[in-house]
Amino acid sequence: MKWADKQQDGIMTGKKEINPFLKQVLELGPPLAFFFIYLRLRDDSFLIGGTEYSGFIVATIIFVPLMLAAMGILWFLTGKLSRMQIFTAFMVIFFGGLTAWFNDERFFKMKTTLVYGFFSLIMGIGLLQGKSYLAYVLDEVLPMRDEGWMILTRRLCACFAVLAVANEVVWRTLSTDLWVKIETFGFPIALMVFLMLQISMLQSYMEEPDRPQKK
Numbered sequence: 001m002k003w004a005d006k007q008q009d010g011i012m013t014g015k016k017e018i019n020p021f022l023k024q025v026l027e028l029g030p031p032l033a034f035f036f037i038y039l040r041l042r043d044d045s046f047l048i049g050g051t052e053y054s055g056f057i058v059a060t061i062i063f064v065p066l067m068l069a070a071m072g073i074l075w076f077l078t079g080k081l082s083r084m085q086i087f088t089a090f091m092v093i094f095f096g097g098l099t100a101w102f103n104d105e106r107f108f109k110m111k112t113t114l115v116y117g118f119f120s121l122i123m124g125i126g127l128l129q130g131k132s133y134l135a136y137v138l139d140e141v142l143p144m145r146d147e148g149w150m151i152l153t154r155r156l157c158a159c160f161a162v163l164a165v166a167n168e169v170v171w172r173t174l175s176t177d178l179w180v181k182i183e184t185f186g187f188p189i190a191l192m193v194f195l196m197l198q199i200s201m202l203q204s205y206m207e208e209p210d211r212p213q214k215k
Helices: 003-012 020-041 055-078 083-102 106-128 133-138 146-173 176-201
Strands: 045-048 051-054
Touching: 020 055, 020 176, 045 055, 051 055, 055 083, 083 106, 106 133, 106 146, 106 176, 133 146, 146 176
Parallel strands: none
Antiparallel strands: 045 051
16 A cells, blocks of 8 residues: 555544654653652552552552553544554553562563564564565555565564563663663663664665645
8 A cells, every 4th residue: 555545544534643742752751750750769668458569569550550541642632553552551551460469570571571572573473474564554654665664674573582682681680770771761762773773774765755746
């Protein structure tokens, strides 16, 4: 499907655009809130229902509804959520719940490994089938020829695999403080820089959006 056709489909299904700054706030706000809440509570312990919880656990419990609220607002304003956003939200709820239920911070730390690992696995399955599942998700906002999508998918598949392994090494060998900082800033920045470099290197595969003809 061509870029112009997808744009028309977006109009037909009622998808709405919002201010990019507000979109970034809704997407990045909850992780940043988790970071600052953790910094505030990390040295404290809380007795809830007869069970003692660390500041990390309490920060995780607060983070889950914050993220759900932000995603709800984003869905209300745009009328859509990406599959990646929905999957990530499910993982946060599931592992956040396990973290609180078992009072064990390791579950929430492993969540990042499984999210990155799942993305890498899905892309890898698509590549084995000769397809780019990444194109199905991003082709609407990043029009590019099939050859470019295959290259980007292979590289991003490897990148997510590396991030999954890196998260395992970080949370198993370093302090919780360092893991929170790397989880909040290190991994997202590394992924953003990687994507920017790839898009710059794949400019020759980009397609120009179809322009409406003048009457």
